[in-house]
Amino acid sequence: MKIAAILATPGEWLSTQHGHHPVVISSRVRLARNLAKLPFPGWAKKTERIRILDEIRPEVDGLDQMQGGFSEQLNELSALEKQVLVERHLISREHAAKGMGSAVVIDQAQRVSIMINEEDHLRMQSMSFGLNLQKTFESVDEVDTALEAHLDFAFDPTLGYLTACPTNVGTGMRASAMVHLPSLVLSDQINQVVNSINKIGLAVRGLYGEGTEAMGNLFQVSNQTTLGEKEGQIIERLNKVIETLIQRENQARENLLQTKSTMLADQVGRAYGILTHAHSVSSKEALNLLSVMRLGIDLGFFPEDALVVINSLLMETQPAHLQHLSQQKLSAEERDQLRAEIVRKKLKNFPKPHNTNKLSGGSAAESQ
Amino acid sequence: MICDVCKTNTATVYLTQIVDGNMKKINLCESCSKDKGVSDPTGFALADLLLGLGESQQVEQGPPTEHCPVCGFTQADFKKTGRLGCSECYHTFSEGLNSLIKAMHKGTKHSGKVPARLFRHLARSGQLGELRRNLEEAVSKEDYEQAADLRDKIRQLEEGLS
Numbered sequence: 001m002k003i004a005a006i007l008a009t010p011g012e013w014l015s016t017q018h019g020h021h022p023v024v025i026s027s028r029v030r031l032a033r034n035l036a037k038l039p040f041p042g043w044a045k046k047t048e049r050i051r052i053l054d055e056i057r058p059e060v061d062g063l064d065q066m067q068g069g070f071s072e073q074l075n076e077l078s079a080l081e082k083q084v085l086v087e088r089h090l091i092s093r094e095h096a097a098k099g100m101g102s103a104v105v106i107d108q109a110q111r112v113s114i115m116i117n118e119e120d121h122l123r124m125q126s127m128s129f130g131l132n133l134q135k136t137f138e139s140v141d142e143v144d145t146a147l148e149a150h151l152d153f154a155f156d157p158t159l160g161y162l163t164a165c166p167t168n169v170g171t172g173m174r175a176s177a178m179v180h181l182p183s184l185v186l187s188d189q190i191n192q193v194v195n196s197i198n199k200i201g202l203a204v205r206g207l208y209g210e211g212t213e214a215m216g217n218l219f220q221v222s223n224q225t226t227l228g229e230k231e232g233q234i235i236e237r238l239n240k241v242i243e244t245l246i247q248r249e250n251q252a253r254e255n256l257l258q259t260k261s262t263m264l265a266d267q268v269g270r271a272y273g274i275l276t277h278a279h280s281v282s283s284k285e286a287l288n289l290l291s292v293m294r295l296g297i298d299l300g301f302f303p304e305d306a307l308v309v310i311n312s313l314l315m316e317t318q319p320a321h322l323q324h325l326s327q328q329k330l331s332a333e334e335r336d337q338l339r340a341e342i343v344r345k346k347l348k349n350f351p352k353p354h355n356t357n358k359l360s361g362g363s364a365a366e367s368q
Numbered sequence: 369m370i371c372d373v374c375k376t377n378t379a380t381v382y383l384t385q386i387v388d389g390n391m392k393k394i395n396l397c398e399s400c401s402k403d404k405g406v407s408d409p410t411g412f413a414l415a416d417l418l419l420g421l422g423e424s425q426q427v428e429q430g431p432p433t434e435h436c437p438v439c440g441f442t443q444a445d446f447k448k449t450g451r452l453g454c455s456e457c458y459h460t461f462s463e464g465l466n467s468l469i470k471a472m473h474k475g476t477k478h479s480g481k482v483p484a485r486l487f488r489h490l491a492r493s494g495q496l497g498e499l500r501r502n503l504e505e506a507v508s509k510e511d512y513e514q515a516a517d518l519r520d521k522i523r524q525l526e527e528g529l530s
Contacts, residue, residue, distance in 0.1 A: 034454075034455055035455075036455050037438050037454060037455060037456055038454060038455075039439045039453055039454045040451065040452065040453060040454055040455075042449060042451050043439060043441060043445075043449075043451070043452075043453040043454065119451065141481070144481075145484065148483045148484060148485070149484070149485075153483055154454075154455030155482070155483050155486060156455075156458060156478075157478070157482075157486075158476075158477055158478060159458060159469070159478055160478030160480060160481075161478075161481075162455040162458050164451040164452055165450065165451050165452075166452070166465060166468060166469050166472060167472055169458075169469060169473075170473065170478045170480060171478070171480040171481065173480070201474065225472065225473040225474045226473065227469065227472075227473035227474065227475055227476065227477075227478060228473050228474035228475015228476065228477065228478075228479065229474055229475065229479065229480070230479050230480045230481075231480045231481060
């Protein structure tokens with residue numbers, strides 16, 4: 001499988017063929033593993049890293065789950081191709097900076113991705129649409145079980161799986177959900193919600209993980225600690241918090257519909273207006289406006305099947321995807337123009353916002 | 369109040385956060401707070417910040433010249449990178465690391481998945497302990513028939529373990 005094939009399909013978690021969840025976009029679980037008594041990638045010399053890669057990669061390539069997938073060393077990929085994989089959440093930003101001695105293996109459905117010699121010798125992740133953490137964990141757990149039969153993983157009976165950073169020791173597991181919280185942002189409740197999540201030992205981060213900005217009202221909620229609880233307990237704890245988040249977001253949506261329906265209609269109308277008529281749109285602006293369009297679909301301003309277009313635009317308007325599509329080096333200005341052109345074209349037959357069915361508060365507000 | 373990071377300037381930024389019921393406080397001067405990216409006191413970086421602090425405190429306590437016998441890593445390297453050299457470093461630097469790990473995580477003992485190979489190993493050694501206790505009991509009761517039986521079982525298991 002070539003990188004072009006990855007680009008041609010959206011990745012299962014962004015496709016709408018399995019339905020869609022109004023708040024939770026995707027679930028992701030990653031496991032960190034290392035070979036015993038060999039230097040971690042950050043400390044290993046280049047020759048050692050290559051030797052470790054040579055030991056691990058055939059085992060990963062040979063996995064049933066990875067047959068027909070994509071497997072490449074990082075030094076064989078261009079900076080742009082790596083960036084595309086980052087935008088797809090298939091490799092981390094840290095991994096994109098790696099070259100010789102590191103590799104990535106991705107399954108055909110773009111569900112499982114295995115990074116070799118990232119911060120740890122192995123970072124295996126599984127991704128799926130909606131809130132699905134337990135199933136997602138099981139699929140990456142299966143990969144881990146298959147690999148441990150052939151590889152000697154560093155493990156200590158007290159500390160569990162040993163990782164390069166002590167923050168990952170124990171289960172080596174980071175489970176996260178990407179949540180879309182436009183109404184909590186619009187109603188200024190988001191800081192309060194983020195703070196209360198932090199207080200119970202979970203992390204809230206921006207779209208691309210640690211240290212990134214929250215754009216498009218998208219946030220990643222994940223466990224902060226990895227030692228002292230079973231994988232299932234961590235996932236259960238995370239699930240409970242996310243269920244509460246879904247409730248809070250839905251309440252906020254209901255509230256906006258009832259008390260601020262004009263503001264809501266205005267936001268959706270403006271997003272539609274700009275996206276269908278603008279001639280230059282930055283990636284941040286696109287993401288923020290597409291987020292409002294998504295909210296518009298969830299609240300009945302647009303038909304539900306319109307989501308396919310919005311989801312594909314969410315991916316295609318990212319800088320590296322755009323650059324890759326044009327097949328030539330673009331300046332920031334040219335990118336913004338091309339982005340606007342693509343969005344206009346895709347939304348050409350998109351229905352106008354229509355506030356009827358789910359907008360229960362709308363007519364009441366007008367009659368007052 | 370003095371800054372917790374540089375320990376020279378006067379602290380002007382005070383952060384408090386409750387993590388799992390434990391209050392964690394940190395005091396920073398203006399330049400260190402900028403350095404650590406604490407522009408928004410309600411932001412998410414406190415845990416990372418605490419981690420960074422833990423490292424520097426721990427380095428001061430531990431002997432800086434100690435090397436990991438497997439990979440040659442030192443505590444000074446840990447201060448620089450925040451990452452360890454190899455899995456063996458966890459044993460080499462266990463003294464300093466344990467308090468750091470305790471502050472970072474919900475517990476100090478792993479209770480999750482165990483590699484299947486090791487799991488069988490641990491299960492067998494657990495079983496072995498029980499059989500040995502039973503054997504002692506049988507001998508003290510002078511039940512030699514059962515003792516012989518247990519002795520054979522123990523031998524079988526021990527062979528499997530080696």
